[in-house]
Amino acid sequence: MGKRYEKLSQEDRAFIDAQHLFFIASASNNGEVNLSPRGYDCFRVIGENEAIFMDYAGSGNRTARDIEAGGEVTVLFVSFEKQPLNLRLFCKGELIDKHDDYARSLFEGSDFSGMRRFVKLHIYCVEHSCGMSMPYYEFKGERNDLREWCQDSDEERRLEGYMQKNHTPPDLSKYKK
Structure with missing residues (x-):
């Protein structure tokens, strides 16, 4: 059975820091749920109820669109090694400019090429579940x-156009029944 907490513990923070992968799910008023895997060393816990991650260009821009629409965000960290654990963060998101000095200072030495923005997460619930069915x-x-x-696209001056194109939501009405 899962357990819920109001804030991150030191153990939660250590677990998050040790992960190489996380999943982010978001939804807004249109009812569709988006789920994306994220890699790289791009996630930082900055308080008991706050975290921030670097949002790179990639497939679309759905998480940001859902945040702009006031939607919810859930982040999932999964242990694939040692002790099993699924750690979920239930959040409201905030979009932060990619040139923000404070946010950049949290990722000192990082490669910011291809990054669209930072996403700050305001965590209102932390949930643990066993994760005992997760494979190693x-x-x-x-x-x-x-x-x-991203580097190649930036050098060829295509990256900014790609990010602009993916800022507008596609028309999905033809896929709905």
């Missing part, structure tokens, strides 16, 4: 594909 996986390293694509 071994982390072998990060993929540099997205970073390389």
Whole structure:
């Protein structure tokens, strides 16, 4: 059975810091739920009820659109090693400019190429569940594909256009029954 808490503990923070992957789900008034995996060292806990992550260009821009529409965000960290645990953060999001000095200082030494913005998370509930059905996986390293694509696209002056194009939600009415 899951347990719910009002804030992150020191153990939660250590668990989050040790993860190489997290999943972010978001939804807004249109009823569709978006779910995206995120890699890289791009997530920081900045308080008992606050975190921030670097939002890179990639497939679309759904999380930001849902946040702009006042939607909810859930972040999931999963242990694939050692002790099983699923850690969920239920949040409201806030979009922060990619040039924000404070946010950048949290990621000193990071590559900001291809980053759209920072997303600040205001955590209102922390949930633990057992994770005992999760398989074991071994982390072998990060993929540099997205970073390389962003750098190449930026050098060819295509990246800004790509991000602008994906800021507008697509018309999904033809997919609804």
